Amino acid sequence: MRSKIVLFLVAFICWCLLNWIPDWQHLLVGIFVAGFVAYLTGDLFIRSPDRLSHPHRYWYFVFHYLPLFIWECIKANIDVAFRVLHPRLPIRPGIVKVKIKLKTDTGITFLANSITLTPGTLSVDVDREKGFLYVHWIDVKSKDVEEATKIVVARFERVLEKIFE
Amino acid sequence: MRDIIGLAFMTIGFTFDVIGCLGLVRLPDVYNRLQAATKCVTLGTCSILFGAFLIVGFTAAGMKSLMCMVFVVLTSPVAAHAIARGAHKAGVKLWKDSVIDAYAEDKEGKT
Incomplete structure (x- = not known):
């Protein structure tokens, strides 16, 4: 039930931002649409709504995760641009296996998305029981599981652990 | 002034989009092409x-553009x-010079 309320609020705020200039017709339609969406898919949206009421999670998200993510994203683009424009195409691709410590769905989703948008890596599949993530790496630096984990996952996992666990 | 900064951002964006499309043509297999396409x-x-x-x-x-x-x-x-x-499940091979494919090794172990 609380998950439905959270989804209703998120959907309604999205609707208001998309319309931007408030108007009672828009707001009324928005309430109906957000209510309908929340009624249908509310239970799938979030597993543990309690975590939304911890202010330190937002603090870590805005001031630790976002700057790290934007910086890595810019680095990734310059890296890919360099590889594409280089006449000899300096790539050494392969799929490696890395270990993850996160357990929650949201945490794993954010970790996989972050890995995809950071330099040279693209997450392919996840094995939740054993805690492995398969990552396509454009320039394989190490075939060993532990080494690869240290290079690819560690810097994000440290921050995401505090937000989602 | 704001227009000039906005146009500078748009120019950077166009440049990266063009590089992404170039990567789509130059790189050898599905996975490498996805890397270029997604990031850029x-x-x-x-x-x-x-x-x-x-x-x-x-x-x-x-x-609307911020929401986008x-x-x-x-x-x-x-x-x-x-x-x-999906590509890996459908049996698309990695590029011939790829160094390792841990995913295929683990899948073969299971079946």
Whole structure:
């Protein structure tokens, strides 16, 4: 039930931002649409709504995760641009296996998305029981599981652990 | 002044989008192409949208472009992940000079 309320609020705020200039017709339609969406898919949206009421999670998200993510994203683009424009195409691709410590769905989703948008890596599949993530790496630096984990996952996992666990 | 900064952001975005498309042509297999397409197109498109937001300011169109940035960042890695997984399940081979394929090794162990 609380998950439905959270989804209703998120959907309604999205609707208001998309319309931007408030108007009672828009707001009324928005309430109906957000209510309908929340009624249908509310239970799938979030597993543990309690975590939304911890202010330190937002603090870590805005001031630790976002700057790290934007910086890595810019680095990734310059890296890919360099590889594409280089006449000899300096790539050494392969799929490696890395270990993850996160357990929650949201945490794993954010970790996989972050890995995809950071330099040279693209997450392919996840094995939740054993805690492995398969990552396509454009320039394989190490075939060993532990080494690869240290290079690819560690810097994000440290921050995401505090937000989602 | 705001127009000039906005246009600069749009130019950077276009450059990265063009490089992404070039990568789509030059790189050898599905997975490498996805890397170029996802990264360059995400930052390029976000940069264009942010430039548009700077030019029009806090209007209905500006807010829509900000919302689009959030949705592009959230959805494009998921799409890339789905395509890569689907391609591997459908049996698309890695490039011939690839050094390791841990995913295929583990899958063979199971069946």
